Amino acid sequence: GAGVSQSPRYKVTKRGQDVALRCDPISGHVSLYWYRQALGQGPEFLTYFNYEAQQDKSGLPNDRFSAERPEGSISTLTIQRTEQRDSAMYRCASSTYPGVTYEQYFGPGTRLTVT
Amino acid sequence: DAKTTQPNSMESNEEEPVHLPCNHSTISGTDYIHWYRQLPSQGPEYVIHGLTSNVNNRMASLAIAEDRKSSTLILHRATLRDAAVYYCILRDDGGATNKLIFGTGTLLAVQP
Numbered sequence: 001g002a003g004v005s006q007s008p009r010y011k012v013t014k015r016g017q018d019v020a021l022r023c024d025p026i027s028g029h030v031s032l033y034w035y036r037q038a039l040g041q042g043p044e045f046l047t048y049f050n051y052e053a054q055q056d057k058s059g060l061p062n063d064r065f066s067a068e069r070p071e072g073s074i075s076t077l078t079i080q081r082t083e084q085r086d087s088a089m090y091r092c093a094s095s096t097y098p099g100v101t102y103e104q105y106f107g108p109g110t111r112l113t114v115t
Numbered sequence: 116d117a118k119t120t121q122p123n124s125m126e127s128n129e130e131e132p133v134h135l136p137c138n139h140s141t142i143s144g145t146d147y148i149h150w151y152r153q154l155p156s157q158g159p160e161y162v163i164h165g166l167t168s169n170v171n172n173r174m175a176s177l178a179i180a181e182d183r184k185s186s187t188l189i190l191h192r193a194t195l196r197d198a199a200v201y202y203c204i205l206r207d208d209g210g211a212t213n214k215l216i217f218g219t220g221t222l223l224a225v226q227p
Binding site for chain 2 (some may be wrong): 004031033035041042043044045054057059078091093095098099100101102103104106107108109
């Protein structure tokens, strides 16, 4: 079946512009996660949803970052007034249910470059 | 969150077993031990997890020390496709969130 998909796969934007990154989880998955990964490092947690409710946003670096999942399926991560330090791979993952025994399935990521 | 320690890198020969160690001396009773791996240019993928007993699946085996302060991921016959970064992660069943906390992992190189 279809896995987690993300779009766009690559995004180049100028400093100061807003960007919206989309995640389409595996159908029926309750939980959705956003991570950010710098080159040579492991992914870093940003935020997490169960259905449409944002359960944990402790990893969002500042108030320029926000995420939503209005109908409990597709999610959008928005970065306002982008800065060069926002350049990274942004990864989305989903799991059947919340809980530590459920594995997370990762998408291919969106490579964001801020010039 | 409890911390894990892994070697930065390891090497193996193709078709030989690989034992990837992980230390987690501050593990709590509700922490599950998870392993994920990340192949080059791909997202992480789940490998295996366990709580107290050793676990086997089609990808690997997980051996957990009796005191749970360490564990070992075992790939029974390494292939070139197993070359990846392997992450050992603790997930707290009593925690309020289900996030994965990735460290730096072990970069496994497989020689033909």
